[in-house]
Amino acid sequence: MIDSLDVSYGNMWGSHEGPTHPNPIPSALAARRHAAGMSYAVLLSLRERPLAMVERWPRGRWRVYLFDDASRRAQMIDFEPFGTGKLVVFRNTRLTEGGQETLSVEGLCCPAAEFGDWQVFASFLAQQDHELAPTVVLHDVSVGEGAGPLRPTGIEQLFLPGPRDTPDGPATVELGDAGAVRITSGQLVVSDPGWVIDPRTVAVPPGEYPVTLALLRRTPWITVAAAKVTFMDTPSHTWEMVLRPDEDPELLGEGEFYGVGVDTGTVAFMDATRTVDEEGLDEEVFGPLSFVDRPSVELPGTDTEPNLIALSAGWGDGSYPVWIGRTEDGQAACVVVDFRLYPTDQEMTAPGGTGPSPA
Structure with missing residues (x-):
């Protein structure tokens, strides 16, 4: 049973390429991008094993990739806003070596996610037969702020x-x-x-x-x-x-x-x-x-x-x-x-x- 998840952040572009962040970013930067309506990605993992990659898309859309036991992308779920404070699934796809298979979207929805509310997407881990505890504790393991944007040194x-x-x-x-x-x-x-x-x-x-x-x-x-x-x-x-x-x-x-x-x-x-x-x-x-x-x-x-x-x-x-x-x-x-x-x-x-x- 999953009762805790590690959370880290990265740039969305390239996040589909594997089970990690090609370009990790601090949680504070991800929060600023969220507030500005920009894209970023969130990795939910358990003891360094990736379980889900959540992507924030423009216009309030989200995408969640679910990983199998071999850390391969096994499923892709796309969400869009519906009414006030709600997300509905408009596409649910199983990813296989031979291609893609469309799965049912009936009844799949969740509350609209505010920054840090990753439990709303963690519930979809059940699609890969994971059992979740009533309360899932999130641990921020993202990178530090670092040196910030490129500086004009040596011009x-x-x-x-x-x-x-x-x-x-x-x-x-x-x-x-x-x-x-x-x-x-x-x-x-x-x-x-x-x-x-x-x-x-x-x-x-x-x-x-x-x-x-x-x-x-x-x-x-x-x-x-x-x-x-x-x-x-x-x-x-x-x-x-x-x-x-x-x-x-x-x-x-x-x-x-x-x-x-x-x-x-x-x-x-x-x-x-x-x-x-x-x-x-x-x-x-x-x-x-x-x-x-x-x-x-x-x-x-x-x-x-x-x-x-x-x-x-x-x-x-x-x-x-x-x-x-x-x-x-x-x-x-x-x-x-x-x-x-x-x-x-x-x-x-x-x-x-x-x-x-x-x-």
Whole structure:
């Protein structure tokens, strides 16, 4: 008879891959994500044996995976809100090596779960022939808070020429001049030029600002390790993550960040008024860029629009942190995109290697 369960938390994405959390998170972070309506996963286990993985989905939906005696996913139960304070099962599936079998959902329901009310899902362990005590005690065994979101450590060192040790071996950093981006609207945009939707923006005075590249050279390849737009010839006193209005760093786990998403292997700096002809990108941007001799390209301005500077995003697609450096009086001195080709000081000292993956 089960009278207690261990509870731990993790990111939902990837939680379907096995009987553990690929990316564990603290219970306090899971609680903040719950309050914000975000997704996360809860593992219910008994003496290190996984019994159920509970996933919080958008719009009040939940999914529960039940494990068999060999810690394999044997059943998947999907819940949706019904009325006030209630969840009903709309899909109940047995998972087998040969495929899936639909099971009855008749009469399967439970109270809507508040954070920490995991007994409501523990009752479904009976679907795998587990017997539960009238009261099941929950023990929080989640990871500690850790160091928090990715910190802007070593940003200046990204642009120091010289040798570097990287995960792919020794290389050399060189500085490159990508030209100047012209800002007319007072808003600098940092975005994938093929996907300029809800981009990251930084308020700066109108003007022309130089774009500097930190180029990592490994014969015969040359890749962009970082890119900087400089607004003031003044050292940055503080660094902060460039955030959209709806982003809260308190919802980030250890080493995570909000960054610029890249789906075309390219990042661009441009004014907020600049439009992009997506049909011309292959000929004007993607084709000319080269890992051998051309890491950046400028699309000239027109009579009505300022220019655009595009560059290869490290080794390609992903998400990359964008930092703004500020002077002592709070003015924007520069913006830096770090393509994470070599570890920062924070990642070098983190347990288990060069650091966690971005958010």
